[in-house]
Amino acid sequence: xxxxxxxxxxxxxxxxxxxDWTDEKNQKIFGKCSNPNWHxxxxxxxxxxxxELSEETGFVINIDTLKKIILEKVIQKIDHKNINLxxxxxxxxxxxxxxxxxxxxxxLKPFIEKEGAQLHCIKIEETENNSIEYYG
Amino acid sequence: xxxxxxxxxxxxxxxxxxxDWTDEKNQKIFGKCSNPNWHxxxxxxxxxxxxELSEETGFVINIDTLKKIILEKVIQKIDHKNINLxxxxxxxxxxxxxxxxxxxxxxLKPFIEKEGAQLHCIKIEETENNSIEYYG
Amino acid sequence: xxxxxxxxxxxxxxxxxxxDWTDEKNQKIFGKCSNPNWHxxxxxxxxxxxxELSEETGFVINIDTLKKIILEKVIQKIDHKNINLxxxxxxxxxxxxxxxxxxxxxxLKPFIEKEGAQLHCIKIEETENNSIEYYG
Amino acid sequence: xxxxxxxxxxxxxxxxxxxDWTDEKNQKIFGKCSNPNWHxxxxxxxxxxxxELSEETGFVINIDTLKKIILEKVIQKIDHKNINLxxxxxxxxxxxxxxxxxxxxxxLKPFIEKEGAQLHCIKIEETENNSIEYYG
Amino acid sequence: xxxxxxxxxxxxxxxxxxxDWTDEKNQKIFGKCSNPNWHxxxxxxxxxxxxELSEETGFVINIDTLKKIILEKVIQKIDHKNINLxxxxxxxxxxxxxxxxxxxxxxLKPFIEKEGAQLHCIKIEETENNSIEYYG
Amino acid sequence: xxxxxxxxxxxxxxxxxxxDWTDEKNQKIFGKCSNPNWHxxxxxxxxxxxxELSEETGFVINIDTLKKIILEKVIQKIDHKNINLxxxxxxxxxxxxxxxxxxxxxxLKPFIEKEGAQLHCIKIEETENNSIEYYG
Numbered sequence: 001x002x003x004x005x006x007x008x009x010x011x012x013x014x015x016x017x018x019x020d021w022t023d024e025k026n027q028k029i030f031g032k033c034s035n036p037n038w039h040x041x042x043x044x045x046x047x048x049x050x051x052e053l054s055e056e057t058g059f060v061i062n063i064d065t066l067k068k069i070i071l072e073k074v075i076q077k078i079d080h081k082n083i084n085l086x087x088x089x090x091x092x093x094x095x096x097x098x099x100x101x102x103x104x105x106x107x108l109k110p111f112i113e114k115e116g117a118q119l120h121c122i123k124i125e126e127t128e129n130n131s132i133e134y135y136g
Numbered sequence: 137x138x139x140x141x142x143x144x145x146x147x148x149x150x151x152x153x154x155x156d157w158t159d160e161k162n163q164k165i166f167g168k169c170s171n172p173n174w175h176x177x178x179x180x181x182x183x184x185x186x187x188e189l190s191e192e193t194g195f196v197i198n199i200d201t202l203k204k205i206i207l208e209k210v211i212q213k214i215d216h217k218n219i220n221l222x223x224x225x226x227x228x229x230x231x232x233x234x235x236x237x238x239x240x241x242x243x244l245k246p247f248i249e250k251e252g253a254q255l256h257c258i259k260i261e262e263t264e265n266n267s268i269e270y271y272g
Numbered sequence: 273x274x275x276x277x278x279x280x281x282x283x284x285x286x287x288x289x290x291x292d293w294t295d296e297k298n299q300k301i302f303g304k305c306s307n308p309n310w311h312x313x314x315x316x317x318x319x320x321x322x323x324e325l326s327e328e329t330g331f332v333i334n335i336d337t338l339k340k341i342i343l344e345k346v347i348q349k350i351d352h353k354n355i356n357l358x359x360x361x362x363x364x365x366x367x368x369x370x371x372x373x374x375x376x377x378x379x380l381k382p383f384i385e386k387e388g389a390q391l392h393c394i395k396i397e398e399t400e401n402n403s404i405e406y407y408g
Numbered sequence: 409x410x411x412x413x414x415x416x417x418x419x420x421x422x423x424x425x426x427x428d429w430t431d432e433k434n435q436k437i438f439g440k441c442s443n444p445n446w447h448x449x450x451x452x453x454x455x456x457x458x459x460e461l462s463e464e465t466g467f468v469i470n471i472d473t474l475k476k477i478i479l480e481k482v483i484q485k486i487d488h489k490n491i492n493l494x495x496x497x498x499x500x501x502x503x504x505x506x507x508x509x510x511x512x513x514x515x516l517k518p519f520i521e522k523e524g525a526q527l528h529c530i531k532i533e534e535t536e537n538n539s540i541e542y543y544g
Numbered sequence: 545x546x547x548x549x550x551x552x553x554x555x556x557x558x559x560x561x562x563x564d565w566t567d568e569k570n571q572k573i574f575g576k577c578s579n580p581n582w583h584x585x586x587x588x589x590x591x592x593x594x595x596e597l598s599e600e601t602g603f604v605i606n607i608d609t610l611k612k613i614i615l616e617k618v619i620q621k622i623d624h625k626n627i628n629l630x631x632x633x634x635x636x637x638x639x640x641x642x643x644x645x646x647x648x649x650x651x652l653k654p655f656i657e658k659e660g661a662q663l664h665c666i667k668i669e670e671t672e673n674n675s676i677e678y679y680g
Numbered sequence: 681x682x683x684x685x686x687x688x689x690x691x692x693x694x695x696x697x698x699x700d701w702t703d704e705k706n707q708k709i710f711g712k713c714s715n716p717n718w719h720x721x722x723x724x725x726x727x728x729x730x731x732e733l734s735e736e737t738g739f740v741i742n743i744d745t746l747k748k749i750i751l752e753k754v755i756q757k758i759d760h761k762n763i764n765l766x767x768x769x770x771x772x773x774x775x776x777x778x779x780x781x782x783x784x785x786x787x788l789k790p791f792i793e794k795e796g797a798q799l800h801c802i803k804i805e806e807t808e809n810n811s812i813e814y815y816g
Contacts, residue, residue, distance in 0.1 A: 165601060167608060230601065232602035232603060234546050234604055268547065268549075269549070270546055271545070
């Protein structure tokens with residue numbers, strides 16, 4: 001079993017809040033991350049896939065193929081966008097990095113399996129100090 | 137002459153656009169950075185001051201003092217905010233990193249001079265690939 | 273299960289040595305790290321907690337709460353201190369990063385569990401080339 | 409159980425290709441990485457060993473010993489070399505990072521075990537965006 | 545005057561040597577960098593341009609335009625290539641980072657000036673420890 | 681004119697204080713950096729030299745020679761040492777990074793000039809947030 005990790009980046013706006021809460025309650029629970037006028041981040045996304053090594057190519061997965069999947073299924077939908085308003089796979093979810101990691105997992109899993117590999121981990125770094133990992 | 141650089145970080149939403157242009161023209165000139173629903177970044181701000189060394193302390197400027205000035209005059213006003221809508225020193229300006237660097241310079245200069253040092257450079261890194269420097 | 277990692281930093285002095293060994297033996301086993309006049313590092317501490325996602329907040333743990341626990345139980349006790357002489361949770365232990373990781377684990381575990389999450393990993397980077405991980 | 413990771417770096421040339429394929433087929437499968445005139449990378453190698461803590465020293469393994477093993481068995485053989493032509497432990501293998509990680513694992517395992525520790529993971533970062541992990 | 549820096553990356557093979565010297569003399573002067581079978585690096589290229597701020601756009605130069613120039617005039621010619629054998633703008637030059645910085649300067653200067661900005665600095669990082677700057 | 685920068689690292693203990701001040705006054709001016717039991721850092725030292733390009737070698741200075749000078753004149757004297765107590769070129773100086781940069785400049789200048797290059801800048805990064813530059 002070999003693990004391959006690809007990093008991609010995206011810059012997006014978001015806000016953490018619940019529509020069924022007042023701004024005051026959102027402020028109390030989510031703090032400055034609940035700012036109604038949005039804020040944003042340079043997110044780093046690390047996608048780890050695993051699988052047996054192909055003896056023919058010495059690859060787990062062709063990294064160009066993996067890159068294309070990540071760009072098409074995730075980056076093009078979220079880069080330079082508003083996560084709360086514009087990203088279909090985050091619709092109806094609180095825009096935390098936790099929920100984002102799970103949504104990205106679901107977004108990528110079938111397409112990576114179609115390539116004969118398994119999705120192992122989605123890691124999202126929101127800032128240099130905070131990151132989330134999800135293993136399914 | 138000694139140069140001292142302090143790094144601080146902020147996360148903010150922004151949009152590049154001109155109100156006197158159509159969304160189409162904004163899109164043409166500013167590309168994806170003109171998204172009407174905003175996007176955002178983890179900005180890194182590097183403030184460089186210069187001055188003679190104090191023989192008494194071995195300092196150019198007390199770094200705690202410099203940090204307090206940057207936090208009070210810049211970071212608290214921009215971190216987790218919308219640069220276009222909420223930052224007083226960016227009011228009426230296109231929210232490019234170029235304009236941001238100049239505005240931060242003007243915001244900090246008098247307070248650093250009050251401490252007996254000179255402001256030398258404002259550097260703003262918008263992403264790991266793009267940065268702006270302004271020397272006054 | 274979701275994993276969240278928070279990075280905090282501290283700068284401290286230390287020395288690796290055993291009081292029941294001569295300076296020569298300490299020098300032989302611990303090398304330059306045994307310098308009787310101390311040396312120091314910028315340590316990076318990565319605390320990983322895991323848990324079920326709260327449906328109400330989209331969080332594993334409120335990161336502000338986690339940050340406060342790490343600052344109060346670890347950083348305030350060790351930052352700008354001498355690990356051998358001044359840090360209560362390292363008393364009587366050889367000041368290796370291995371022992372430090374275990375001690376930080378014990379220091380944080382009950383307070384993270386009180387918040388309904390589990391402590392998963394303590395990672396300490398002593399330099400850009402050397403790091404230690406402890407999983408309990 | 410404690411995990412210790414040591415980073416070492418090497419710069420090397422390589423080319424991904426199969427001698428039993430035409431240049432055209434190599435180009436189709438391996439893309440620009442198949443350039444017959446070679447290209448190269450600054451590789452980062454992370455070697456993670458695990459073991460019980462020695463009560464006498466507070467170490468899993470003496471990091472100077474680990475460093476010497478990595479330098480002698482891997483770095484001196486591959487740094488500033490051509491991976492396809494000059495590295496004995498890569499002879500006859502396609503020069504992917506996947507194959508490199510496995511070969512480095514085999515190269516290091518017996519010598520780390522001789523020191524009373526276990527080899528846990530070989531991680532190779534080929535670029536800031538692509539990395540491989542192998543756990544045996 | 546505002547300074548804007550764009551980072552791009554390329555991976556390439558090279559060898560430092562003079563054809564009019566023996567392998568032994570090349571080895572003596574250039575050390576392991578003279579390996580006849582090549583070695584390689586992940587180079588980081590930082591291109592800094594300067595100019596007056598456009599009041600209309602808040603830009604020194606449109607960064608998409610700058611990026612296209614760098615990709616077309618430099619990166620596409622050198623990425624995944626052999627600097628000694630395949631890069632037209634390095635033909636007949638010793639493949640040091642010093643010569644590379646000057647050649648990249650000459651390669652980019654006219655196209656940046658055509659955009660109304662000035663080329664200020666070419667910085668090339670060969671490894672995390674070694675870099676070259678050229679200001680014309 | 682070409683500029684070449686070499687990075688070296690050292691880990692050291694220090695304390696900022698004046699013997700002619702009370703611990704209380706040292707604490708007031710230098711804050712936690714005045715801790716009588718010392719603290720420490722992983723310092724990064726960037727040495728920039730400048731000069732004309734040698735047409736024979738394509739070098740400003742042979743980087744192996746530069747590295748040896750830095751190691752012999754600075755790193756071996758300060759790495760894993762106490763800056764206040766053990767470093768001859770810091771004797772009698774307050775152990776700020778400002779004073780350290782000037783002292784390193786004086787330590788290196790004659791030996792770099794002997795190699796036919798000029799010393800341009802000493803940069804010392806004490807933490808990821810604080811750095812000092814000195815240009816003579």
